[in-house]
Amino acid sequence: MADVTTRINPLFLRDEELRQGIELLYFAYREFTNEPDEMLSQQGLGRAHHRVIYFVGRQPGISVSDLLSTLRITKQSLSRVLSQLLKEDFIHQRPGLRDRRQRLLELSPKGVELERQLTENQRKLLARAYREAGAEAVEGFRKVMLNIMNEDDRGRFPAQTTPPLPGWRGGAS
Numbered sequence: 001m002a003d004v005t006t007r008i009n010p011l012f013l014r015d016e017e018l019r020q021g022i023e024l025l026y027f028a029y030r031e032f033t034n035e036p037d038e039m040l041s042q043q044g045l046g047r048a049h050h051r052v053i054y055f056v057g058r059q060p061g062i063s064v065s066d067l068l069s070t071l072r073i074t075k076q077s078l079s080r081v082l083s084q085l086l087k088e089d090f091i092h093q094r095p096g097l098r099d100r101r102q103r104l105l106e107l108s109p110k111g112v113e114l115e116r117q118l119t120e121n122q123r124k125l126l127a128r129a130y131r132e133a134g135a136e137a138v139e140g141f142r143k144v145m146l147n148i149m150n151e152d153d154r155g156r157f158p159a160q161t162t163p164p165l166p167g168w169r170g171g172a173s
Contacts, residue, residue: 035121043088043114048073048081050118053107056091057115060106063096067105090114 011017033047040050055070056062062070068078082105085091090111096102107115130138146154 032122032125036118039114039118045084048077049085049090052078052081052085053090053111053115053118056105057107057112057119061104064103064105085111 033050036050037047040046051071052067055067059066064078064082068075071078082091086093089108092106092108093103094106096104133141146157
């Protein structure tokens with residue numbers, strides 16, 4: 001009798017498929033960063049500045065030490081980037097409430113506007129790709145990306161929960 005159990009096709013682990021995945025990441029990242037890179041270049045800024053602006057915008061009041069942990073860059077690298085962003089009024093810095101030595105960061109109004117502009121194109125790219133791929137593919141993408149990350153960073157992302165559909169009241173109707 002033939003075995004009728006469904007087996008997962010292992011062809012996605014072939015070297016050619018893995019190399020294609022690497023290339024897909026490179027080309028997608030190039031497109032994902034292209035417009036923001038041009039915008040940053042006009043301001044005399046680069047991708048390191050973009051990462052700092054993005055994460056300070058996502059976590060207003062983030063400490064310098066937490067930002068270092070998030071970005072995994074050296075203090076020297078962050079200092080160079082942060083000093084320029086402070087000097088050009090994209091970021092404001094204030095001392096911590098409990099520990100005055102702590103430096104807490106937030107975007108200035110100028111920084112908020114730059115972050116919005118930089119992120120808008122990226123949001124449109126992702127929204128288009130998500131829409132064309134569908135919910136199941138988006139969840140697959142999320143799983144792949146989470147599994148590329150190290151375990152510490154993976155912990156930054158809570159388990160995905162699907163929000164209820166509009167008009168859903170819960171329970172039986």
